[in-house]
Amino acid sequence: MKQTVKVILLIALGIFLLSRLLNGTLSYYIHPRFNVLTLLTAVGLTALGLVYAIQQRKQAAHNRAHEHDHDHAHEHIHSHDVSWAGLLLLAIPVVLGLLVEPRPLGASALQNREINIGNDVSLVSANAPEGSELSVIANAGERNILDWLYLFQRSAEPTAFDGEEAHVVGFVYQDDRFADTQFMVSRFTVSCCVADAAPIGLIVEWPDTAVLTPDSWVEVTGTIQARTFNGVQMPVLVANSVSPTETPSQPYLYQ
Amino acid sequence: MAQVKEKHSPEVEKVGRETAVSNPARNFGRILGAIVILLLLIGIFPNLIPSGLNEKFQTFVTIFLGIFIEAVPFLLAGSLVSGLIEVFVDKASLARYVPKRAVPAAFVGSLLGFAFPVCECGVVPVTRRLYQKGLPVSVGIAFLLSAPVINPVVLVSTYVAFGWGPVLIGRFVFSILIAFTVGLIFQFAPPDEIVLPQTDEGHEHDHFAMGAGNGRSQRFWQAFTIAGDDFIDMVRYLIIGSILAATMQTFVPQSTLISFGSGPVTSVVAMMVLAFVLSICSTVDAFLALSFVNSFTTGSILSFLVFGPMVDIKSALMFLGVFRRRVVLYLILLPLLLTMLITVFINLNLGW
Numbered sequence: 375m376k377q378t379v380k381v382i383l384l385i386a387l388g389i390f391l392l393s394r395l396l397n398g399t400l401s402y403y404i405h406p407r408f409n410v411l412t413l414l415t416a417v418g419l420t421a422l423g424l425v426y427a428i429q430q431r432k433q434a435a436h437n438r439a440h441e442h443d444h445d446h447a448h449e450h451i452h453s454h455d456v457s458w459a460g461l462l463l464l465a466i467p468v469v470l471g472l473l474v475e476p477r478p479l480g481a482s483a484l485q486n487r488e489i490n491i492g493n494d495v496s497l498v499s500a501n502a503p504e505g506s507e508l509s510v511i512a513n514a515g516e517r518n519i520l521d522w523l524y525l526f527q528r529s530a531e532p533t534a535f536d537g538e539e540a541h542v543v544g545f546v547y548q549d550d551r552f553a554d555t556q557f558m559v560s561r562f563t564v565s566c567c568v569a570d571a572a573p574i575g576l577i578v579e580w581p582d583t584a585v586l587t588p589d590s591w592v593e594v595t596g597t598i599q600a601r602t603f604n605g606v607q608m609p610v611l612v613a614n615s616v617s618p619t620e621t622p623s624q625p626y627l628y629q
Numbered sequence: 630m631a632q633v634k635e636k637h638s639p640e641v642e643k644v645g646r647e648t649a650v651s652n653p654a655r656n657f658g659r660i661l662g663a664i665v666i667l668l669l670l671i672g673i674f675p676n677l678i679p680s681g682l683n684e685k686f687q688t689f690v691t692i693f694l695g696i697f698i699e700a701v702p703f704l705l706a707g708s709l710v711s712g713l714i715e716v717f718v719d720k721a722s723l724a725r726y727v728p729k730r731a732v733p734a735a736f737v738g739s740l741l742g743f744a745f746p747v748c749e750c751g752v753v754p755v756t757r758r759l760y761q762k763g764l765p766v767s768v769g770i771a772f773l774l775s776a777p778v779i780n781p782v783v784l785v786s787t788y789v790a791f792g793w794g795p796v797l798i799g800r801f802v803f804s805i806l807i808a809f810t811v812g813l814i815f816q817f818a819p820p821d822e823i824v825l826p827q828t829d830e831g832h833e834h835d836h837f838a839m840g841a842g843n844g845r846s847q848r849f850w851q852a853f854t855i856a857g858d859d860f861i862d863m864v865r866y867l868i869i870g871s872i873l874a875a876t877m878q879t880f881v882p883q884s885t886l887i888s889f890g891s892g893p894v895t896s897v898v899a900m901m902v903l904a905f906v907l908s909i910c911s912t913v914d915a916f917l918a919l920s921f922v923n924s925f926t927t928g929s930i931l932s933f934l935v936f937g938p939m940v941d942i943k944s945a946l947m948f949l950g951v952f953r954r955r956v957v958l959y960l961i962l963l964p965l966l967l968t969m970l971i972t973v974f975i976n977l978n979l980g981w
Binding site for chain 1: 684686690692693694696697698699705709850853856864869872874879907908913916
């Protein structure tokens with residue numbers, strides 16, 4: 375019976391990983407460079423489950439055929455005897471994965487992490503390494519939040535980007551530091567898995583912040599202007615349109 | 630065993646048919662049924678719990694699955710290596726290659742990562758298996774602590790992130806030094822007080838000795854089964870570790886930690902605690918460490934890169950599957966103190 379449960383759990387875990395990979399929600403958890411690895415793991419776990427099932431069938435047949443003369447060999451598959459509680463543990467990832475709707479990290483996770491808004495050294499800074507390929511996105515309208523922050527960090531002058539047009543997608547974040555006409559359009563950057571997710575964001579000036587739902591995804595278009603936020607002068611995105619949008623299929627930004 | 634089975638397979642079938650209820654067939658039916666139900670669940674009820682239920686819980690689940698999914702491939706790889714070692718490495722040849730004297734043995738252990746390139750999740754089942762093959766305790770400890778860093782993948786990723794410099798050199802030299810030292814310390818303890826007794830050892834060995842003449846495919850078959858056992862055994866610790874790490878990350882604000890440390894000592898403490906809590910894989914932690922370079926001392930970055938791969942929440946939990954509890958405590962404290970000693974010294978005296 376335990377063996378059967380083991381087989382089911384191994385295969386279930388494999389199928390679970392595969393389903394997340396196929397419906398694209400795997401990118402809510404880990405960097406896409408792990409996709410192939412996850413695929414191999416899903417196949418490997420399913421194969422292991424099948425090997426177990428076949429071993430088990432052979433074993434059962436073997437036991438019945440040799441009940442008298444082969445006592446010592448009977449239990450060999452049961453060697454690492456895992457308790458029922460242990461098996462229950464094994465089910466946790468699949469059960470949680472099935473019961474809880476897959477969602478990328480959002481504003482609630484952000485409260486626990488430092489936010490990188492560009493040029494304030496007291497915040498966790500410089501996610502983008504020097505000499506990164508991010509430096510060469512010439513068309514301002516195609517830069518994402520990370521590209522902008524990277525540019526801001528390289529320039530000591532907050533006014534250096536005044537007047538450049540920007541078009542970015544992110545989720546809405548606000549806390550006590552923001553005035554009524556400000557919010558932050560935010561993303562998480564991920565270098566491995568969501569355990570290392572670091573929030574970044576652009577401060578947006580927009581008169582209608584009251585109608586925005588926190589944590590909802592928006593598309594912001596406007597121009598960059600140097601403004602004062604929380605006592606520090608920094609480049610800010612002055613919006614001329616903020617419109618709701620779908621969660622992107624790649625919710626995180628990668629360095 | 631397969632030989633035995635094949636020889637008797639007609640008889641087996643007969644017995645199977647004669648039995649009123651055929652157990653294997655019924656089991657297969659159950660498995661198939663369960664798979665179908667699972668597929669239906671995955672297909673039909675992806676949103677069983679409303680998303681607004683609890684933001685924190687949602688965050689917790691996302692981080693937990695993130696850590697788990699990222700680590701599972703490495704644990705599976707480690708289990709497969711463990712299975713292959715069990716079947717293809719015999720005690721005598723292992724004993725031939727491992728030096729007898731304490732100092733060279735611990736040194737070999739700390740460089741063994743180049744022979745078995747595994748990261749911090751994979752290293753645990755491999756170490757356990759090598760112990761069953763009679764690896765000396767000190768060598769295993771040095772291997773366990775150093776292998777997550779001392780391997781080609783981590784070498785390259787650290788080089789890509791930091792280039793040639795004190796961080797790269799320091800990471801590798803200090804990891805070897807600490808693993809070597811801790812290994813040497815354990816040299817003086819009797820093995821049966823270190824490693825958990827292996828319930829299966831005796832007869833599994835008999836069994837595979839018996840199967841040794843059965844040809845290559847049969848031995849791969851056995852390796853697979855052992856890998857499955859090892860995986861199921863260790864993945865439980867990985868799951869508990871991931872749950873703990875995700876809980877910490879969901880409820881303890883990182884800002885508390887980061888604002889805590891800019892001094893030569895406090896920055897080291899902050900980064901070591903961060904490494905312990907984050908529990909990210911050693912193959913990629915260099916990229917994360919890079920984002921702390923501007924706000925943290927070089928010593929503390931090194932402490933993150935040296936201590937993190939040796940010990941973090943999830944690997945500490947997995948150690949519990951191999952070692953006695955007291956030993957796990959030492960395995961956390963010794964690297965912690967040594968790393969702190971070295972990196973605080975660097976911060977105070979060298980000014981890297």
